[in-house]
Amino acid sequence: MSQQYDVVIIGAGPAGLSAGLYAARSRMSVLILEKEKKGGQIVTTDEVANYPGSVPEATGPSLIARMVEQCHEFGASIEMKTVVDLDFESKIKKLVLNDGSTVEAKSVIIATGAQPRKLGVDGEKELTGKGISYCATCDADFFTDLDVYCIGGGDTAVEEAIYLTKFASKVTIVHRRDELRAAKSIQEKAFKNEKIEFIWDAVVEEVNGDGIVEQMVLRNKKTDEKQVIDAPEDVGTFGIFVFVGYIPNTNLFKDHIELSKRGYIDTCPEMKTEIPGVFAAGDVREKTLRQVVTATADGAIAATQAEHYISNTEF
Amino acid sequence: MLVLDKKTFEEEVLNQDGFTLVDYFSDGCEPCKALMPDVEDLAEAYGDQVKFCKLNTTGARRLAISQRVMGLPAILLYKDGEKVDECTKDDATKAEIEAMINKHI
Numbered sequence: 001m002s003q004q005y006d007v008v009i010i011g012a013g014p015a016g017l018s019a020g021l022y023a024a025r026s027r028m029s030v031l032i033l034e035k036e037k038k039g040g041q042i043v044t045t046d047e048v049a050n051y052p053g054s055v056p057e058a059t060g061p062s063l064i065a066r067m068v069e070q071c072h073e074f075g076a077s078i079e080m081k082t083v084v085d086l087d088f089e090s091k092i093k094k095l096v097l098n099d100g101s102t103v104e105a106k107s108v109i110i111a112t113g114a115q116p117r118k119l120g121v122d123g124e125k126e127l128t129g130k131g132i133s134y135c136a137t138c139d140a141d142f143f144t145d146l147d148v149y150c151i152g153g154g155d156t157a158v159e160e161a162i163y164l165t166k167f168a169s170k171v172t173i174v175h176r177r178d179e180l181r182a183a184k185s186i187q188e189k190a191f192k193n194e195k196i197e198f199i200w201d202a203v204v205e206e207v208n209g210d211g212i213v214e215q216m217v218l219r220n221k222k223t224d225e226k227q228v229i230d231a232p233e234d235v236g237t238f239g240i241f242v243f244v245g246y247i248p249n250t251n252l253f254k255d256h257i258e259l260s261k262r263g264y265i266d267t268c269p270e271m272k273t274e275i276p277g278v279f280a281a282g283d284v285r286e287k288t289l290r291q292v293v294t295a296t297a298d299g300a301i302a303a304t305q306a307e308h309y310i311s312n313t314e315f
Numbered sequence: 316m317l318v319l320d321k322k323t324f325e326e327e328v329l330n331q332d333g334f335t336l337v338d339y340f341s342d343g344c345e346p347c348k349a350l351m352p353d354v355e356d357l358a359e360a361y362g363d364q365v366k367f368c369k370l371n372t373t374g375a376r377r378l379a380i381s382q383r384v385m386g387l388p389a390i391l392l393y394k395d396g397e398k399v400d401e402c403t404k405d406d407a408t409k410a411e412i413e414a415m416i417n418k419h420i
Contacts, residue, residue, distance in 0.1 A: 036346075036349070036408070037345065037346055037349035037350075038349070039345070043345040043346075043349075044345060044346070046343065060345070061345050128386060128403065128404050128405075129384070129385060129386025129387070129389055129403035129404045130383060130385055130386065130403075131385050131386075132386070133385075133386050134404075135344075135346070135386075137343045137344070137345070138341070138343065138344045138345075138346060138347070138386065138387050138388075139344075139385065139386045139387060140343070141341060141343065141372065141373060141376055142372070142376055142379065142380060142384075142385045142386070143385075144376060211383045212380075212383055212385065213385075237380075237385070239385075
């Protein structure tokens with residue numbers, strides 16, 4: 001007999017934890033499932049300056065630790081398991097987990113978030129963790145006194161470039177347009193930073209190296225000219241940090257819920273999906289601003305709506 | 316798990332017969348911290364066939380780079396002091412690490 005919960009939440013990032021906290025607080029039985037690491041993308045951030053009310057020097061991990069604590073305080077369970085299959089057809093939803101077990105839920109909140117987009121070029125897979133990185137706080141240390149290239153021009157790319165100047169000898173932002181997309185306040189900091197340089201209108205064509213990054217080929221989008229960047233001979237390598245947007249983690253749901261053109265889940269302002277009793281919250285939703293503050297707000301709304309749904313539905 | 320540092324690495328890993336697994340982590344690497352309990356579980360299960368070690372790369376950066384480790388988490392498997400396989404970044408999950416161990420032992 002599989003265990004049944006009022007609400008099962010898929011994903012333990014800010015949206016899922018907020019939903020868990022709200023759902024558990026309204027006395028529903030709550031299970032939060034997390035496949036990888038609690039906290040989602042925010043745990044790779046060492047500074048959360050824009051979450052209202054967060055303490056000075058709040059880090060991604062410290063913020064998440066508190067959210068997890070709050071979930072536990074109100075009685076939500078968190079299990080480190082992956083959902084491998086699901087059945088949303090009947091009123092009681094079923095989720096099959098990677099350990100072979102099944103859990104049942106009156107309501108499901110999808111909070112699976114998004115993940116960094118890859119460059120999709122030759123050499124990327126082989127050299128990930130060998131000079132190519134998607135996580136500055138994880139890997140910045142390795143690039144102390146080396147040259148680093150940051151690919152992208154959005155908030156994340158520019159903020160992480162600034163962070164990387166604490167380690168690298170020089171940071172070059174490589175952007176496919178001729179101006180940054182990042183918020184003006186972040187741009188200003190970058191332009192003022194003496195260690196940051198820019199290569200405009202350029203995209204990465206390939207990355208080469210024997211077990212470690214040794215060369216990167218860029219192409220100018222306006223002139224089609226190629227630019228080959230070789231590692232300085234004395235150190236033999238350099239870093240490439242990739243921040244070129246995100247892709248939603250919706251693969252599991254694509255046969256069950258119609259996705260938006262960009263692959264996100266469409267919801268109404270109450271976080272309802274097209275399936276009664278199934279809600280979505282956080283970065284996985286089609287929306288305009290993906291921040292911790294919007295994720296936690298989504299989670300709260302989804303949990304409240306799940307409670308309404310359960311109390312107004314006969315099971 | 317045996318805690319390594321740059322002084323003991325050569326003796327405990329490179330000059331070691333049989334299988335040695337090294338979990339490379341650092342102070343700032345949150346995914347590494349999340350993974351560590353899984354590696355400790357594997358150490359319980361496979362400890363009699365593989366020597367499980369961990370190395371904090373904060374302060375051992377050059378050593379890590381000498382092992383071609385420039386991204387975390389990285390779990391490297393050595394046989395008789397030679398690297399035979401690794402699970403890095405997205406591949407550094409409990410299931411993948413266990414599969415890697417089973418492939419070689």
